[in-house]
Each structure stands twice: as C-alpha cells, then as structure tokens.
Amino acid sequence: MRRKTKGISVDAMVKFIFSQYGVPTKKDVALILKRLDRIEILLQEKSRILRKRTSIQPPYLTATNQVFSVISTHEEGVRVSELQKETGLSEKTVRNIVFRLNKLGKIRRTQRGLYVQA
16 A cells, blocks of 8 residues: 655745745844844944034144143243143153244243243
C-alpha cells in the first residue's frame, strides 16, 4: 500500500518564496518603522540639547579678544605682567597681541609699558 504524503500548504509555499527572494514581510516593515521612529525621537532630543547648549555658552574668546577685554576694563591702564596674570597667556603671546592691537589703533600707550583702550 502506498503511503499518503502531506500536501504542501499555500501559506508555507508563500513564506518559502518570500524568504528565498528576500521580500520583506509585514513584520519586517513594522520593525523598520519602529526603528525609524526611535531614530527620529533621538534626533529631536539631540537637536533640542544642542539648541540649549549653544544658547547658554558664552561666545568664544580668542587670545586677542581676551587681552583687549582686559585692557578695556582697566581705565587707568594695564601692564603686560598684569595682562599675563589675568589671561593666563605667555609673555611672548601677550606682547605680540599688544603690539598688534597698538598697530591696529585699538589701544594706545600712555606711558612706557602702560596700555589703555584707544
């Protein structure tokens, strides 16, 4: 007697064809959409954090801007040694910046080694 074999179900055949040809299923699409939603939320949070951070931070000060701001706060004048202490820059850097600011006309020398805002 011959034994009866089970028939192939259409559902199993469709699943087999989908897996062989890499066709995305409903579950795959739902998973991708879920991941995209999570990425969008992370991007929104990141942009919100960046907006807050940029609004709080003071504008970037260059060494020249630091030296000029210190000179402008001292109405009676300031010496290079004081500039060096307040800015934390080396003596050579401060002297070069003072020379450049004097050349640009932003500061002037009242006495030998004493500088005020022009």
